[in-house]
Amino acid sequence: LLVSGALLPAPQNITILSTNMKHFLVWSPLTALGEAVKYSVEFQGEYERDYANDSWIPIGECTGISATQCDITEDISATVPYNLRVRAALGTEVSRWATLNGLFNRVTTSLIPPMLNVMADGHHLLVELEHLGPAFEFLVRYWRKGQEDQVYEKVVRDSNTTVHLETMEAGAEYCVKAQTYVEAINRSSNFSQAQCVKATESKA
Amino acid sequence: PPGASASHCTLPSPMNVHFVSKNMKNVLHWLPPEGIAEEKVNYTVKYLIYGTNKWIKNSECRNISQTWCDLSHETYDHKELYHARVKAFLNGNCSDWAESARFNPFTDTKIDPPAFSLSSTETSISVIVTPPKKWRRGPGEEPEYLHQIYPSLQYNVTVFNKKIKKRWTFCIKNNSLEVQQLEPNTGYCVTVQIYITPLLLSGFSEERCIDTLKDPTFKQT
Amino acid sequence: LKRLHFGHCVVSVDMYEIRKGFGEIKEMTQAQDQYTSIRLLHRSYSLPDTKTEDRCCFFHYLLEFYLANVFNQCQIYSNFHQRRVSRIANNFLTVKKELNLCDTVTTCPCGKEAIHRYEQILSRFERMDSHSAALKALGELDILLEWIDKTE
Numbered sequence: 001l002l003v004s005g006a007l008l009p010a011p012q013n014i015t016i017l018s019t020n021m022k023h024f025l026v027w028s029p030l031t032a033l034g035e036a037v038k039y040s041v042e043f044q045g046e047y048e049r050d051y052a053n054d055s056w057i058p059i060g061e062c063t064g065i066s067a068t069q070c071d072i073t074e075d076i077s078a079t080v081p082y083n084l085r086v087r088a089a090l091g092t093e094v095s096r097w098a099t100l101n102g103l104f105n106r107v108t109t110s111l112i113p114p115m116l117n118v119m120a121d122g123h124h125l126l127v128e129l130e131h132l133g134p135a136f137e138f139l140v141r142y143w144r145k146g147q148e149d150q151v152y153e154k155v156v157r158d159s160n161t162t163v164h165l166e167t168m169e170a171g172a173e174y175c176v177k178a179q180t181y182v183e184a185i186n187r188s189s190n191f192s193q194a195q196c197v198k199a200t201e202s203k204a
Numbered sequence: 205p206p207g208a209s210a211s212h213c214t215l216p217s218p219m220n221v222h223f224v225s226k227n228m229k230n231v232l233h234w235l236p237p238e239g240i241a242e243e244k245v246n247y248t249v250k251y252l253i254y255g256t257n258k259w260i261k262n263s264e265c266r267n268i269s270q271t272w273c274d275l276s277h278e279t280y281d282h283k284e285l286y287h288a289r290v291k292a293f294l295n296g297n298c299s300d301w302a303e304s305a306r307f308n309p310f311t312d313t314k315i316d317p318p319a320f321s322l323s324s325t326e327t328s329i330s331v332i333v334t335p336p337k338k339w340r341r342g343p344g345e346e347p348e349y350l351h352q353i354y355p356s357l358q359y360n361v362t363v364f365n366k367k368i369k370k371r372w373t374f375c376i377k378n379n380s381l382e383v384q385q386l387e388p389n390t391g392y393c394v395t396v397q398i399y400i401t402p403l404l405l406s407g408f409s410e411e412r413c414i415d416t417l418k419d420p421t422f423k424q425t
Numbered sequence: 426l427k428r429l430h431f432g433h434c435v436v437s438v439d440m441y442e443i444r445k446g447f448g449e450i451k452e453m454t455q456a457q458d459q460y461t462s463i464r465l466l467h468r469s470y471s472l473p474d475t476k477t478e479d480r481c482c483f484f485h486y487l488l489e490f491y492l493a494n495v496f497n498q499c500q501i502y503s504n505f506h507q508r509r510v511s512r513i514a515n516n517f518l519t520v521k522k523e524l525n526l527c528d529t530v531t532t533c534p535c536g537k538e539a540i541h542r543y544e545q546i547l548s549r550f551e552r553m554d555s556h557s558a559a560l561k562a563l564g565e566l567d568i569l570l571e572w573i574d575k576t577e
Contacts, residue, residue, distance in 0.1 A: 306461075
C-alpha cells in the first residue's frame with residue numbers, strides 16, 4: 001500500500017502493439033494500488049519536436065482511464081517517428097511520466113496476409129477480401145491451373161463486396177492469392193495461401 | 205471585425221444557413237427565425253466571393269418568402285469559394301444577417317448517382333453509364349463532365365444474379381462494362397456508384413434489371 | 426497518395442490523411458475567420474499555374490510557410506482540434522522531409538516567379554495579426570490541397 005508522501009510509481013513495460021496499421025499502446029497495471037488508479041496518455045510527433053517546442057498532446061479518450069491500453073491509431077497518422085508517454089494518478093497523487101523506450105514509426109507495423117474467399121459462379125471468378133480500411137489496397141494475383149507462367153494481376157481497393165476478377169474458360173480451374181499494400185508506408189504483406197476454384201463446364 | 209450588425213434590427217435571424225449542392229447545383233437553404241410564423245416573413249439574400257469585400261445582392265432572392273435561393277449561377281466558378289447571408293423582414297422590422305459557412309463547390313458538392321443504360325444478349329449484359337455532368341447554366345452551354353473536374357473519377361458497378369442471389373462488384377475507369385458468359389434467360393439487376401476518393405463518392409443508383417435472352421438452341425426438357 | 430514530380434524527384438502527399446484531418450476541423454476553423462475579404466492563397470498565383478521550373482521551389486516555400494507560421498501559431502482550444510492539426514502538420518513534415526532528400530539545388534531552383542508568388546502570400550499574411558492570419562491560412566488548406574491535387 002502506498003505510504004503517504006511516497007511518489008506514485010510510474011507505469012512499467014510500455015510497449016506498442018501494431019498490426020495492419022492499428023496501433024495500441026499497452027503497459028503494466030499498478031496492481032498493488034487496485035482499481036482506483038487512473039492512467040493518461042500523451043503523444044508527440046516529429047512536428048511537435050521540430051516546430052512546437054517539444055510539446056506533448058493528450059489523447060482525450062485515454063485521459064484518466066482505468067484500462068492499461070490505448071488505441072493511438074487516429075493520432076499516429078503520419079509516417080514520422082512518434083514519442084509516447086503514460087502516467088498514473090491516484091486521487092491527487094500523480095506519478096512521473098513514463099516514456100516509450102524509443103520512438104515509434106508506423107512504417108514498422110506488421111502487415112498480415114489478407115483473409116480472402118475465392119468463389120466461382122458459373123464462368124465467373126470472384127473474390128471476397130477482408131475489410132481493412134481506406135489505407136489498404138489489395139494486389140490480387142490469379143492464374144489458370146497448369147498455366148502458372150501466365151499470372152494476371154488486379155489492384156482492388158478496400159471494399160466489403162464480392163469483387164469480379166475474371167470470366168473463366170469453361171471447365172478450367174483457376175487459382176487466386178492476394179497481398180495487402182499500404183501506399184502511405186509503401187509496404188506490402190506476404191501473399192495469402194492460394195485458393196483454387198473451377199468454372200462450370202460449358203453446356204453440351 | 206468587419207460587418208458589424210445594423211442596430212435597429214431586432215428580429216431574430218434566420219437559422220442554419222447552408223448550401224445544398226449536387227453536381228455543383230448550389231442552392232442556399234435556411235430555417236425561419238425562431239418563434240416566428242413562417243409564412244409572414246420575407247428574406248433577402250446576398251453572397252460574397254471569398255477574398256473580396258463586396259456582398260452582392262441576388263435579384264431573384266429579394267423579399268422572397270421561400271426559405272431557399274438558387275445561387276448556382278452566382279457560384280458557378282468552382283475555383284472560387286463563397287459565403288452567403290440572409291436577412292429576415294417582418295412588419296417593418298428586420299433581423300441581423302445570418303451567414304453560411306464558407307462554401308467550396310469543388311470539395312463541398314455532393315455527387316448524384318449516375319444514370320445508366322442496360323442491354324443484353326443470351327449470355328451477356330452491357331452497362332453504359334451516362335458520364336455525369338456539372339450543373340449547366342443553360343441547355344445551350346457546353347457541358348463540363350465531372351471526370352474532367354475530378355480526373356480520378358471511377359465507377360463501382362454491382363451486378364446481382366436474381367437466380368443464385370449473388371452480387372458481384374466491378375470497378376471500372378471508363379463508362380462501359382460488358383459482363384460475358386452469363387446464364388441465358390436469367391434476371392440480372394445492376395446499380396452504379398461514382399467513386400472519386402474515400403471522402404467523395406455518390407450513393408448507389410437505383411437498381412435496374414434486365415434478363416438475358418433465351419438460348420434458342422436450348423430445348424426445354 | 427498524390428505524387429508530385431519535380432524533375433527526377435518524386436514527392437508523395439497523403440491527401441487522404443490530410444483531407445480527413447482537415448475535413449474534421451474545417452467548419453470550426455473557417456467559422457472563426459472573420460476576414461472574408463482576404464484570401465491568402467489567391468488563385469492568381471496558384472501552384473498548378475506556376476511555371477514548371479518554379480513549381481518545386483514555390484511548393485517548398487508553401488510547406489515551410491505552413492510548418493513554421495501556421496500550425497503552431499493557431500491558438501487551439503480543444504484537444505480534438507489540436508490532434509487534427511498535429512495529424513496535418515506531421516503529414517506536411519513527411520512531405521517536406523521527402524523533398525529535402527531531393528537534390529534541391531538542381532531540382533528546386535528558386536526563380537523570380539516562385540519568390541514573387543510566395544512574397545504575395547507572405548505580405549497578405551503579415552498584414553494581419555499572427556493568430557488571425559494563422560487561423561485563416563489553416564482554413565485555406567482546402568485551397569492548397571486543391572492546388573496539390575491539380576498539379577501535374
